[in-house]
Amino acid sequence: SIQRAQWVKSITHCQKEHLSARLLSEDLPVDFLSSVTCQVCDHLLSEPVQSPCRHLFCRSCIAKYMFSLGPHCPTCTLPCTPADLTTPAKAFLKVLHSLLLFCPRESCRERVQLDSFRTHCLGHQLEEEARGGKLLEKSLDNFLPVNKGG
Amino acid sequence: SIQRAQWVKSITHCQKEHLSARLLSEDLPVDFLSSVTCQVCDHLLSEPVQSPCRHLFCRSCIAKYMFSLGPHCPTCTLPCTPADLTTPAKAFLKVLHSLLLFCPRESCRERVQLDSFRTHCLGHQLEEEARGGKLLEKSLDNFLPVNKGG
Numbered sequence: 001s002i003q004r005a006q007w008v009k010s011i012t013h014c015q016k017e018h019l020s021a022r023l024l025s026e027d028l029p030v031d032f033l034s035s036v037t038c039q040v041c042d043h044l045l046s047e048p049v050q051s052p053c054r055h056l057f058c059r060s061c062i063a064k065y066m067f068s069l070g071p072h073c074p075t076c077t078l079p080c081t082p083a084d085l086t087t088p089a090k091a092f093l094k095v096l097h098s099l100l101l102f103c104p105r106e107s108c109r110e111r112v113q114l115d116s117f118r119t120h121c122l123g124h125q126l127e128e129e130a131r132g133g134k135l136l137e138k139s140l141d142n143f144l145p146v147n148k149g150g
Numbered sequence: 151s152i153q154r155a156q157w158v159k160s161i162t163h164c165q166k167e168h169l170s171a172r173l174l175s176e177d178l179p180v181d182f183l184s185s186v187t188c189q190v191c192d193h194l195l196s197e198p199v200q201s202p203c204r205h206l207f208c209r210s211c212i213a214k215y216m217f218s219l220g221p222h223c224p225t226c227t228l229p230c231t232p233a234d235l236t237t238p239a240k241a242f243l244k245v246l247h248s249l250l251l252f253c254p255r256e257s258c259r260e261r262v263q264l265d266s267f268r269t270h271c272l273g274h275q276l277e278e279e280a281r282g283g284k285l286l287e288k289s290l291d292n293f294l295p296v297n298k299g300g
């Protein structure tokens with residue numbers, strides 16, 4: 001229900017930490033898209049864990065969900081405790097980590113693998129800070145007396 | 151419904167042509183598994199095509215389905231004609247073709263990529279025929295007069 005969905009969102013608080021599925025190319029098959037998104041928060045799976053019923057969730061989402069709503073699977077309601085959670089099959093993790101995301105910077109728009117996306121974005125941030133630093137230097141140049149040597 | 155499911159099976163007739171999802175490693179997440187199987191025949195997708203609602207089917211399954219049951223999507227019943235079908239995104243096809251299947255021969259059990267699985271199995275068949283040929287040669291040796299030369 002929508003009510004439960006809203007309740008779940010108010011539990012997870014992961015908007016700033018997890019990546020949106022909208023970063024993926026838009027024409028992917030819907031069932032494939034939902035297989036790489038968290039069944040609790042709808043973001044791209046972040047550190048996914050698998051229930052005994054083989055449903056997937058972000059590690060942090062399922063922990064918060066169980067703490068608030070009890071020991072069962074959010075997708076199919078079968079019993080599931082934190083101790084029942086396992087790491088998904090390597091073959092699946094490889095698919096997840098190889099997903100190509102579009103960099104949201106307008107000046108870039110590169111396609112970057114999920115597992116190097118954070119590093120890529122950090123690069124933009126550092127560039128910007130460096131540019132900010134240079135701009136600052138330049139503006140200081142205009143105001144500080146220049147020692148022309150000697 | 152089960153009735154429709156049986157009706158669909160009696161339309162597709164693809165048991166001998168398509169590959170079973172049971173050839174995949176057993177611990178894959180269920181939603182991922184269903185994203186690589188045909189929504190009509192439940193086999194691993196064979197020459198997949200995508201509806202405008204972004205659901206996937208084997209090319210042959212959706213053709214037979216529409217011919218028998220009309221121009222709509224088998225998964226969500228939205229309108230869909232043969233002309234609306236497109237090729238799925240390359241990123242998805244790469245995932246599908248890279249799936250590792252277990253060779254069902256007891257003497258082999260290798261993990262083989264989906265896109266080279268038929269070649270792999272044909273190899274076994276040729277080996278067997280060659281062995282059969284040798285066995286035949288041997289058994290003929292016992293019955294044919296041997297020309298000991300000279």
Ligand SMILES: [Zn+2]
Nearest residue numbers: 014018041043
């Ligand atoms: Zn999230």
Ligand SMILES: [Zn+2]
Nearest residue numbers: 038041058061
């Ligand atoms: Zn999540």
Ligand SMILES: [Zn+2]
Nearest residue numbers: 053055073076
């Ligand atoms: Zn479940």
Ligand SMILES: [Zn+2]
Nearest residue numbers: 103105108109
């Ligand atoms: Zn970028």
Ligand SMILES: [Zn+2]
Nearest residue numbers: 164168191193
């Ligand atoms: Zn089939």
Ligand SMILES: [Zn+2]
Nearest residue numbers: 188191208211
């Ligand atoms: Zn099919």
Ligand SMILES: [Zn+2]
Nearest residue numbers: 203205223226
């Ligand atoms: Zn559909």
Ligand SMILES: [Zn+2]
Nearest residue numbers: 253255258259
């Ligand atoms: Zn084999």
